[in-house]
Each structure stands twice: as C-alpha cells, then as structure tokens.
Amino acid sequence: MSYETIKLDLTDGVATLTLNRPDRLNALTPHLFDEATAAIDGAIAAGARALVITGEGRAFCSGADLQARGDAGLPSDLGLIVDEAYNPFAKKIAGLDIPVITAINGIAAGAGASIALSGDISVMARSAYVLLAFVNIGLVPDAGATWFVAKGAGRVKALEMALLGEKLFAEDAKEAGLITRVVDDEKVLEEAQAIAAKLARGPTIAIGMIRKQVALALNSSLSENLQIERDNQSAAGKTADFAEAVKAFGEKRPPQFEGR
Incomplete structure (x- = not known):
C-alpha cells in the first residue's frame, strides 16, 4: 500500500513506521x-511483533x-484536533500489544x-534534541507530553522543560530518564531495529502485558499492582510460549517463541 505522509516496512516481524514529510521536518x-x-x-x-x-x-x-492549509490546517478550536487526531494516536500507541x-x-x-x-x-x-516548544507559541503541552515527561523525569524537570521551552539534547535527556540509549547519529535506526528484532523473537503476549503492566504501575497502589501482576501471570502461564520455554529449559536449548 502506498502512503503520502509515512513509509512502512515490515521485515522479520519488525514494522518500521517512518514519518515522511522531510520538507516540513515531518510535521x-x-x-x-x-x-x-x-x-x-x-x-x-x-504479523508484526x-x-x-x-x-x-x-x-x-x-x-x-x-x-x-485546508483540511490539514489547524481549527480555530485546537481542542478539536487534539480530540480527533492527537489523543487517539497517543492512546493507540499506549494500547498496542507489541x-x-x-x-x-x-x-x-x-x-x-x-x-x-x-x-x-x-x-x-547524539545530536538530536527534544523540545517542549508549546510555550514558545502560547500553547500548552499535548499528545501526552506532560505525562511522559513528568512520569519519566519528575515534576521539576517537567516544569523546567514546559515553562522555558528550551532544547534538551540527547545525553541530558538520557540523564533525566526520558530516553533509553544515545548512539552516533548514523546508528540510530540500526540500533532501534536490532532491539525491535530481539523483541519480535520474544514471547509477544507476555511482552504486551509487561508494557501495559508498567504503565498501570505508575498510577496504582501496591495492592492494585499486585493483583494486576497476578492476573497477567495467570494469563501468561497459559500461553504456548511459556510451555515452549519450560520444554526448552528441560532440553537445555534456547526457546523458540512464536508469540502465542
């Protein structure tokens, strides 16, 4: 399928989605x-995993x-485009099982x-940066920016970034707990795809539950989280991947997960 604003590649269970408006800095x-x-x-x-x-x-x-301009332009009430485009996509990413x-x-x-x-x-x-630029044009963070930064780096860093609207370069973003790894510019996609390939070979059902379990842990009590962990463990223990892992352990070989 052809697209106007993105590119998609699917190789060995890894889907690579590229925002593809380079003339507009992928706006x-x-x-x-x-x-x-x-x-x-x-x-x-x-089959992407x-x-x-x-x-x-x-x-x-x-x-x-x-x-x-036109249908792609911003409405007079910016809340409408947040409701119709930004929030649904943020929820889409958060709700994925991969x-x-x-x-x-x-x-x-x-x-x-x-x-x-x-x-x-x-x-x-290494040369990249994140920027909560909203305040520089008289707006507030959206699409989950407040949540991601406050949860990742804490209240003080979130307010600094949101109120000052200054660039936060890669090493500082890592130190703040906002990103995972910093690599040379030319190795970014290669490193990300290597990580994705490793995860795509893993126990997909358990991985999907792990990502949601961690998100829920950010807003739940210990008792609530213990119950979430219990329910997820019950479901994970019934998967074919867990059965394969037990069999592989007994046979002293690496498991071959199929994401089932």
Whole structure:
C-alpha cells in the first residue's frame, strides 16, 4: 500500500513506521495520523511483533504543522484536533500489544516530542534534541507530553522543560530518564531495529502485558499492582510460549517463541 505522509516496512516481524514529510521536518497533520494508524493496524494484521517509529531526513518530528492549509490546517478550536487526531494516536500507541521502539534521529519538538517519548525503549541520535516548544507559541503541552515527561523525569524537570521551552539534547535527556540509549547519529535506526528484532523473537503476549503492566504501575497502589501482576501471570502461564520455554529449559536449548 502506498502512503503520502509515512513509509512502512515490515521485515522479520519488525514494522518500521517512518514519518515522511522531510520538507516540513515531518510535521504532523490529521492525514498523517490517519495513515500512521492504518499502517500500524495493517502491519500487526500481517504479523508484526514489534514497531519502530522514526523520521525521514534530519528530523524525527517538528510537531504540529502550523502552516498547513485546508483540511490539514489547524481549527480555530485546537481542542478539536487534539480530540480527533492527537489523543487517539497517543492512546493507540499506549494500547498496542507489541513493543514500541522510537528511533529519534533528529529534532523532536511539540507533539513530536510526545511521540518520541512514547516508546517503550527509545534510541536517540547524539545530536538530536527534544523540545517542549508549546510555550514558545502560547500553547500548552499535548499528545501526552506532560505525562511522559513528568512520569519519566519528575515534576521539576517537567516544569523546567514546559515553562522555558528550551532544547534538551540527547545525553541530558538520557540523564533525566526520558530516553533509553544515545548512539552516533548514523546508528540510530540500526540500533532501534536490532532491539525491535530481539523483541519480535520474544514471547509477544507476555511482552504486551509487561508494557501495559508498567504503565498501570505508575498510577496504582501496591495492592492494585499486585493483583494486576497476578492476573497477567495467570494469563501468561497459559500461553504456548511459556510451555515452549519450560520444554526448552528441560532440553537445555534456547526457546523458540512464536508469540502465542
């Protein structure tokens, strides 16, 4: 299938979704969100067991396209486009049953920062930076940016980034707990895809539960989390992958997980 604003590659269970508007620094439009959502659904239906998100060219994503016109333009009530495009995509990524790896190859600003920080594992180019640019144009963080930064780096860092609207480069983002790894610029996608390939060979059902279990742990009590863990363990223990792991252990060989 051909797309106008994204590219999709599916290889060995790894879907690589590339935001593909390099002339606009991969700025976001409703159509891009529609295409990205359809591509993710199609990739999963075709057997994807891990997802990589990256950007084409020198940017990961510069945020909303402030100069778009027509149907791609911003409405007078920005809450409408948040309701119709930004929030549904953020929830889509959070609700996936496969792991998400972001390959942050360049600037990740505004809602682009939200997408960049939504990865379960995030690989960032040494020269790249994240920027909560909203305050610089009289807006507030959206698409989950407040949650991702506050949960990852804490209240103080979230307020610093959101109020000052300054660039946070890769090493500082890692130190703040916002991203996972920093690599040389030319190795970002390679590293992200290698991680995704490892996860795609793993016990997919358990991995899907792990990513949601951790998210729930951020907002639940110990007692609530213990029950979540108990319920997930019950389900994981009934999978074919667990049965394969037990068999492989007895046969002294690596398990061959099929994601079932």
